[in-house]
Amino acid sequence: MTAEESLTHSVSFLLSKLGQEANGRFADRLAPLGLRPRHCAVLELLSGGPLAQLELARVVGVTPSVVVDMLDELEELDAVRRTRDTADRRRQVIELTPVGRELRRQTLALARQNDDELLSTISATEAAALRQALGRIATATGLISK
């Protein structure tokens, strides 16, 4: 019963395992849309307004070259539009298209489904506590913006 007796009961281990699991399931749900989890963060960010690629890279936490690939794929789906910034023609301003907005709406619904599935085995109060604790840690470690 002593919670720390084994690695498999450490929060770090559980977090890592469950994180993979959650991500995998989410990926499965996303697949029919032609999206992968990492695209969702981009759609999410862009829903707040247009951004330059470097900003996107910084906030999402990946290399600029990765952003290029992701945007290529999103552009392929007509989800985003790249337009040169007229003020600074080096920058690409990335903007959500109506298709992109709709896709984002769907990813949110799928995320909720995924949550429901994952949390179905615990009580509502436990789920609420979990959500709160995760949110607090994520903000404290700077993983999510506000």
Add this chain to the structure above:
Amino acid sequence: MTAEESLTHSVSFLLSKLGQEANGRFADRLAPLGLRPRHCAVLELLSGGPLAQLELARVVGVTPSVVVDMLDELEELDAVRRTRDTADRRRQVIELTPVGRELRRQTLALARQNDDELLSTISATEAAALRQALGRIATATGLISK
């Protein structure tokens, strides 16, 4: 305040992100020992007694070929010993060496350190709730054995 308004507040997203973060930090702590997170699960399992490689693969949730690599690395560190099963000479019986036991002890300590760091930003009661919720979900989804 409505928790589901954005993707970044879904449990799936937070779990995935924090899982990566926890894993990354754990990996950093492990690096000086010459280990990576995935090795820890193996050390942990073997601490319960010798196992065949296929069993290891099944429980850890990776391909047999991956187990070969991991064991090669652990053997390089003198942490495990491979011996042919005399009853069935196809099987390799994997056993922890004293070095392996010591390494496992250290990985546990590092996992605790990692937990403390991650949980330092939330209260003890929140941390307990988090640990409980994660454990429940992990067992329910069959991610950890008992």
Add this chain to the structure above:
DNA sequence: ACCGTATCATTCGCAAGCCGAATCATATGG
């Protein structure tokens, strides 16, 4: 006792995902 089939470990080549360095266009300051 022998042969075909199944099983375990291992090797090998492959694909995905991400990074860092090099490149090109454009901007900015002296």
Add this chain to the structure above:
DNA sequence: CCATATGATTCGGCTTGCGAATGATACGGT
């Protein structure tokens, strides 16, 4: 007007995992 900095892009490489062959050994049927 030139030197330097910056944004996007391309390219090559590294890591990690998988799945398909391979080789050794076991096992069941005849």
